[in-house]
Amino acid sequence: MTDLLGNLALGFSTALSLQNLGLAFIGCLVGTLIGVLPGIGPIATITMLLPITFSFDPIGALIMLAGIYYGAQYGGSTTAILVNIPGEVTAIVTTLDGHQMAKQGRAGVALGIAAIGSFFAGCVATVVIAALAAPLVKLALLFGPAEYFSLMVLGLAFAVVLARGSVPKALSMILLGLLLSTIGTDIETGAERLTFGLNALTSGIDFAVLAMGVIGFAEVLKNLEAPEQRDLTKAPIGRLLPGMEDLKRAAAPIVRGTLLGTALGILPGNGAVLGPFASYALEKKLAKDPRRFGRGAIEGVAGPESANNAGAQSSFIPLLTLGIPPNAVMALMVGAMTIHGIVPGPLVMTKNAKLFWGMIASMWVGNLMLLIINLPLVGIWVKFLNVPYRLMYPAILVFSCIGIYSVNNSPSDVMLTAVFALVGYALLKLGFETAPLLLGYVLGRLMEENLRRALLIARGHFTTFVERPVSAGLLGAALIVLVAAILPAVRQRRAEVFTE
Amino acid sequence: MSKRLSIVAALAAALAPAAQAAYPERPITLIVPFAAGGPTDVVARIVGDNMSRTLGQQVVVENVTGAGGTTGTTRGAQANPDGCTITMGHMGTHGAAPAVYPNLKYDPLKDFVPIGLAAGTPILIVAKKNFPAKDLKEFVTYVKANSEKLNEAHAGVGSVSHTTCSLLNSILGIKPTRVPYQGTGPALNDLVGGQVDYMCDQIVNLTPQIQAGSIKAYGIATEKRSPALPDVPTTKEGGLAEFQVSAWNALFAPKGTPNEIVTKLNGALVKALDDEHTRKRLLDLGAEIADKEGRSPEALRKLVTSEIARWNKVLKTQTASAK
Numbered sequence: 001m002t003d004l005l006g007n008l009a010l011g012f013s014t015a016l017s018l019q020n021l022g023l024a025f026i027g028c029l030v031g032t033l034i035g036v037l038p039g040i041g042p043i044a045t046i047t048m049l050l051p052i053t054f055s056f057d058p059i060g061a062l063i064m065l066a067g068i069y070y071g072a073q074y075g076g077s078t079t080a081i082l083v084n085i086p087g088e089v090t091a092i093v094t095t096l097d098g099h100q101m102a103k104q105g106r107a108g109v110a111l112g113i114a115a116i117g118s119f120f121a122g123c124v125a126t127v128v129i130a131a132l133a134a135p136l137v138k139l140a141l142l143f144g145p146a147e148y149f150s151l152m153v154l155g156l157a158f159a160v161v162l163a164r165g166s167v168p169k170a171l172s173m174i175l176l177g178l179l180l181s182t183i184g185t186d187i188e189t190g191a192e193r194l195t196f197g198l199n200a201l202t203s204g205i206d207f208a209v210l211a212m213g214v215i216g217f218a219e220v221l222k223n224l225e226a227p228e229q230r231d232l233t234k235a236p237i238g239r240l241l242p243g244m245e246d247l248k249r250a251a252a253p254i255v256r257g258t259l260l261g262t263a264l265g266i267l268p269g270n271g272a273v274l275g276p277f278a279s280y281a282l283e284k285k286l287a288k289d290p291r292r293f294g295r296g297a298i299e300g301v302a303g304p305e306s307a308n309n310a311g312a313q314s315s316f317i318p319l320l321t322l323g324i325p326p327n328a329v330m331a332l333m334v335g336a337m338t339i340h341g342i343v344p345g346p347l348v349m350t351k352n353a354k355l356f357w358g359m360i361a362s363m364w365v366g367n368l369m370l371l372i373i374n375l376p377l378v379g380i381w382v383k384f385l386n387v388p389y390r391l392m393y394p395a396i397l398v399f400s401c402i403g404i405y406s407v408n409n410s411p412s413d414v415m416l417t418a419v420f421a422l423v424g425y426a427l428l429k430l431g432f433e434t435a436p437l438l439l440g441y442v443l444g445r446l447m448e449e450n451l452r453r454a455l456l457i458a459r460g461h462f463t464t465f466v467e468r469p470v471s472a473g474l475l476g477a478a479l480i481v482l483v484a485a486i487l488p489a490v491r492q493r494r495a496e497v498f499t500e
Numbered sequence: 501m502s503k504r505l506s507i508v509a510a511l512a513a514a515l516a517p518a519a520q521a522a523y524p525e526r527p528i529t530l531i532v533p534f535a536a537g538g539p540t541d542v543v544a545r546i547v548g549d550n551m552s553r554t555l556g557q558q559v560v561v562e563n564v565t566g567a568g569g570t571t572g573t574t575r576g577a578q579a580n581p582d583g584c585t586i587t588m589g590h591m592g593t594h595g596a597a598p599a600v601y602p603n604l605k606y607d608p609l610k611d612f613v614p615i616g617l618a619a620g621t622p623i624l625i626v627a628k629k630n631f632p633a634k635d636l637k638e639f640v641t642y643v644k645a646n647s648e649k650l651n652e653a654h655a656g657v658g659s660v661s662h663t664t665c666s667l668l669n670s671i672l673g674i675k676p677t678r679v680p681y682q683g684t685g686p687a688l689n690d691l692v693g694g695q696v697d698y699m700c701d702q703i704v705n706l707t708p709q710i711q712a713g714s715i716k717a718y719g720i721a722t723e724k725r726s727p728a729l730p731d732v733p734t735t736k737e738g739g740l741a742e743f744q745v746s747a748w749n750a751l752f753a754p755k756g757t758p759n760e761i762v763t764k765l766n767g768a769l770v771k772a773l774d775d776e777h778t779r780k781r782l783l784d785l786g787a788e789i790a791d792k793e794g795r796s797p798e799a800l801r802k803l804v805t806s807e808i809a810r811w812n813k814v815l816k817t818q819t820a821s822a823k
Contacts, residue, residue, distance in 0.1 A: 047536050047563065141693035145679075185567050187680040190600050190657030199574065199605065203566030323708045324689045328535070331685060335537015338704065339545060341784055345708020409564050449682060456679050457651050457695065 004131055011130075011357030015365050020063050023056065024362055027064035028369040031071020032377070035078070038085040038216060038396060040403040041208065042072035046332050048406070050339075058340035059355050063362040065336050066316075069329060070366050073312050074118060074374065077305060078381055081110045083396055085216030089207055090308040092438050093276040095215060096162070097293060097300030104296050107382045112241040113250050115374040117302045118309035121258040122367030125313035128262050129320075130360050134349070137321040140266050145453035146464050150474035151267075152447035155274045157481040159439040161281040167486055170436045173427075177440020180205060181448070188452060200412035209413050210441060212400050213420025214427065214434045220393050221425045241378065246298050253283050253303035261310030266318070272311030272327065273442055276304035285484065313363055320356060322346060523583055523761055527558040530751075531579075531587045533572025536563045539621050539704045539785075543749045544588040546781045547618050550772035555764070568658035569593040570601055577606035581754045583761035586615065590749045592658055595807030599815040600658040608808060612752040613762055614800035616769045617790040619782050620746035623664045623721045624706055624732065627698035628691055629714055636719045636738025640672060643698070647674035653687040653696040656680050660747045661687065664721070665700040667814050671742045691715055702747050703728060703786035721745045728786035746788060750800050762797060770795050 014020065034045045046068055053061035073088065080091040081098035094114070101110040128136075143151075159174050160167060183194045184204030195201035242250070260282065261275035283303045284293045293300050318326045323345030325331040337344045342352060349356045384392070404413050424434055458464035466472045530548050534540045541563060548559035564572030569592050576587030592600075594608040606612075625639070633639040643650060652669070654662035661684060669676065679696055681687035684705050690696050692714045703720070707728055710717045719735040720726055721743050735743045751769060753762055772778050773789050782789055793799060 050536060051561075141689075144690065144693065144695040185657075187656035187682060188678075190568075192603070197603070199571065203571060318689070322689070322692065322714075324692070325685045331535060331683070332537045334685075335535075335541060338537065338542050338785065341781065346712035346714055347708060408566070409562055445682075449680070453679050453681070456677050459677070 007353070007357045008130055008361065010354060011359075011361030014059060014354055014358030015063065015361035020060055020358070020362065021365065023060045023064040024067045024365050025369050025373075027067020028071040028366055029373055031068035031073075032075045032078075032370070032373055033071075034068075035072030035075020036381075037075075038079050038083065038212065038400040038403055040072075040406060041076055041088040042069050042329050043332065044403065044406045045072040046329065046336075050332070050336060053336065058337070058342050059358050061336065061340055062333070062355070062359055063366075065333060066359060066362060067366045067369065069333075070122070070309070070312065070363075070370055071373075073309065074115070074370055077114050077118075077308070078111060081114065081301070082107060082381060082385060083216070083392075084219045085396070085400065086211050086438075089211075089273050089438075089442050090276050090304075090311070092211065092215075092435055093162075093280045093304040094301060094308075096280070096435060097295070097297050100294065100296035101298070101301065102385065106296065107385060108378050109242045109246055109298065110301050111378045111381060112375065113246060113298055113302045114305040115371055115378070116242070116247075117250065117254040117257065117306035119367050119371045120254050121261060121306040121308075121310035122313055122370075123364060124258045125262050125265070125310045126360060126364040126367070129314060129317055129363070130357075133317045133321050136266050137317055140318065141322075142470065143267055144468075145450040145457060146468050146471045147474065148267075148271075149447060149450040149454050150465060150471040150478070151271060151274070152443045152450065154474050154478040154481065155277060155443045156440065156447070157478040157485070158274070158277045158281040159436045159443075160482060161284055161485045162277065162435055162439065165431065165433060169432050173432055173434065173437040174440035177437040177442075178444040178447075180210065180437075181441045181444025187449065198412075200410070200416060204445070205416065205441075206404075206407055206413055207438075207442065208404055208407050209417045210420055211438055212404060213417040214424030214437065216400060217397070217417065217421030218424030218428050218434070220396060221421060222428055223389065224393070241375070242298075249298050250302035253279070253299040254306045256282060257303035257306035258310045261307030262314045264307075265311035265314030267326070272315045275307035275311035277439060279303040279307035281481070309367075316359075316363070319344060320348060320359070323348065523764060524555055524557040526584055527560050528555065528583070529579075529585045530559050530561050531572050531576045531585065532561050532563050533565065533569035533576070533587070533589075533593055534563065535565050536561075539702050539747065540569075540588055540590050540749050542704070542785060543619050543621075543782065543787060546778060547769065547772050550775050550778045551765075551768040554768040554771050568597065568600065568656065570597055570604060570606075570658075573597070574605045576752065577611040577754055579754045581613075581756035581758075583753060583757055583765065585754070586765065587612070587752045587754075588618070588749055589752045590660075591620075591745075591747045591807065592660055592663065594750070594752065594804050596658060596663040596811040596815060598808055599812040600663075608804055609801070611755050613755055613757050614797045614804065615751035615753055615762055616766045616795045616797060617748060617750040617800050617803065618769060618773065619787040619789050620748035621702040621704050621785070621787050622726055623660070623700055623745050623747060624703055624710075624729075625668065625698065625700055625718045625721070625735070625743075626691065626706055626710065626715045627718065628694045628696070629716055630694065631697060631716055633718070636733065636735065636740055639698075639718045640740060643674055643676070644672060647676055650674075650676035650698065651679050651696040652676045653679050653681060653691055653699040655684045655687050655701075656682065659684075661699055661701045663811060663815065664745050664747070667745055668700055668743055670814050670817060671740070688715075707786055719743070722788065726786050726788075727783065748790075748803070750803075766795070766797060 034040055076088045076091045077094050080086045080094040081102050084095050084099040086092045086095050098110045185202050257279040260279050264271040264275045283299045284290045315326050318324050319330045325334045334344055401414050404417050532541045532544045544561055552559045564575050573593040579585035633642045709715045717732045719738045720732050721735045
């Protein structure tokens with residue numbers, strides 16, 4: 001315990017130096033501003049800004065990069081709430097209720113609760129990382145391909161819960177998402193699948209392309225249908241920050257979301273993506289009136305946003321303790337460290353104690369900065385909603401196209417987004433929800449790869465999934481979630497069919 | 501008339517070198533066909549940083565990822581041959597790719613002009629920490645006897661870990677189960693966790709894990725031991741001299757790029773590789789810097805030719821035996 005306090009003291013003395021405080025602030029600010037541009041998520045932001053950090057000392061550079069990461073992550077939620085465009089996988093869930101809140105004139109409350117929830121989650125995750133990083137990661141290593149497969153099955157079960165309307169429609173969307181995820185080069189054989197010989201499809205469809213097309217652009221198309229329905233400006237802006245009533249409602253979801261997000265973020269196989277989905281599903285199940293979800297329930301923003309930020313932070317655990325990046329953003333952080341001459345690995349904690357604890361302390365500092373930056377910004381973001389459609393939509397489309405292009409520097413991605421915009425619009429008209437499709441897409445690839453890996457290692461015996469206790473437990477949980485989701489739906493099918 | 505012509509000729513002669521001396525007049529885009537932060541990207545950024553100073557123009561790294569690096573390399577092959585877009589190719593994109601991808605949209609030799617070899621990262625044979633062998637000799641005996649039971653991890657068909665381990669497997673004549681991962685990180689993760697038995701990969705990725713004892717290293721596939729890991733014997737010392745391989749990274753320009761530009765770029769590259777600071781940063785990573793003779797465009801052309809032949813042989817027999 002005294003060790004921990006001593007280490008934290010070392011960390012804070014590093015992170016609170018004037019230079020590092022300044023870098024954390026700049027990182028968070030720049031990250032927020034760029035992250036708000038639709039389509040430009042943390043990966044693109046860090047890649048773009050990586051060269052600026054070359055001139056700083058390694059600790060300062062990493063603190064700034066971590067700030068950019070949180071900032072961009074948070075900025076992505078802002079776009080999801082304001083204009084219904086999820087820049088990152090984890091922001092899909094935020095569009096569900098966050099954007100509905102914005103439509104009801106409660107954009108400020110949604111943004112505020114997201115900032116507060118994220119800050120709380122950040123504080124908890126920092127403590128968890130500081131106290132438990134080393135033992136937790138040993139547990140996480142027990143997760144092999146079979147366990148990841150079962151975890152993804154559980155994730156798909158959440159997708160069914162996520163659905164507002166009919167279960168068969170949600171299932172068909174999940175299946176479509178799974179199918180889309182099979183496009184691209186197969187990693188086991190190198191064969192191209194469903195690419196029709198197109199260069200643009202050889203590495204699969206980028207998440208940003210799909211998400212911006214079917215959710216963001218489709219939303220723009222839908223709103224253009226009825227230009228006079230200016231619900232955003234007609235609705236009163238309302239209060240800017242959450243009131244006592246809102247905070248009361250959001251408190252428990254924030255705590256639960258934080259715990260879920262932290263736990264899933266520790267898994268090295270990018271378990272963090274599941275955090276927000278799991279949190280949303282949980283809140284919807286626990287709610288007295290689940291029908292409020294998808295119509296602007298504050299719990300549907302508070303829980304997932306907290307889970308998102310907790311996961312974003314705890315996904316540093318595999319990186320800092322093992323030196324193994326769990327996802328693309330962390331791989332970039334590894335790159336940044338290597339460029340600065342620090343090779344991250346199990347020894348960083350002892351060999352580079354100042355850097356290790358400095359980073360952990362700066363996580364908390366970064367979260368505080370985000371709160372300080374974002375609460376005043378809420379007022380400005382909300383004003384954007386008053387911009388007339390004829391100015392706002394072209395601007396959104398242009399910035400989105402720039403964002404999509406910047407992900408892979410590829411013009412064909414922009415064309416693909418246009419195609420998916422039409423697909424998304426058609427789905428919207430036919431009453432299909434697109435969130436399950438995106439979740440199916442995100443989980444599909446992870447699920448397929450882990451399924452094949454597990455079967456290769458087990459030499460083709462499917463029993464491996466039930467023989468391994470953790471995997472069996474996860475499959476059991478998936479079954480329970482599914483039954484719980486489908487039973488009431490089957491019973492009240494007629495009563496619960498909703499259209500937008 | 502003839503006098504006027506000669507003046508024009510003289511003017512043209514005077515202007516021509518001036519026009520060339522002006523290269524590069526805009527920033528140079530260096531396409532790295534792999535993700536930012538990976539070994540090739542890090543080499544490109546370190547070398548590019550020094551080349552910027554020599555050339556007087558920023559060398560901007562652009563990461564174009566996908567399909568084992570072939571997406572970005574295709575883009576590099578189709579770029580304007582004006583020296584303002586060059587590509588950091590490597591062992592995979594300019595060596596193994598023709599054997600891995602039957603529909604490859606470029607020819608590593610015909611569609612590119614070689615500029616020069618930059619640096620390579622040595623390959624190591626590593627195994628999970630409780631692998632029952634204490635040195636390379638025992639490793640070889642064990643894998644030969646238990647080939648059917650073993651799981652080898654790699655980062656996807658065509659990746660460095662996949663191609664180099666194909667070479668190892670073909671030298672040893674073994675057929676383990678090959679488990680694909682999306683990148684080296686996840687593969688290494690499962691090796692540390694003991695879900696898979698062994699793999700081959702670049703030193704940069706492995707050093708911290710080896711130093712921490714979370715995985716075992718059996719040999720480094722280079723002539724000399726690496727200063728980054730002085731305790732790891734070479735494959736030659738361990739009795740497996742045939743396994744010699746390095747993930748080399750080299751600069752290429754699109755075909756049709758004028759000779760003067762190639763020479764200028766080569767000059768900047770050579771200067772970067774001689775720079776103390778740049779060398780130190782590369783060596784800290786465990787990279788091998790190309791020696792004097794190895795840095796010329798001709799040497800690179802020879803290397804690419806021999807690599808294509810080598811990987812064609814290894815990978816064709818490996819995939820044939822897999823079927």
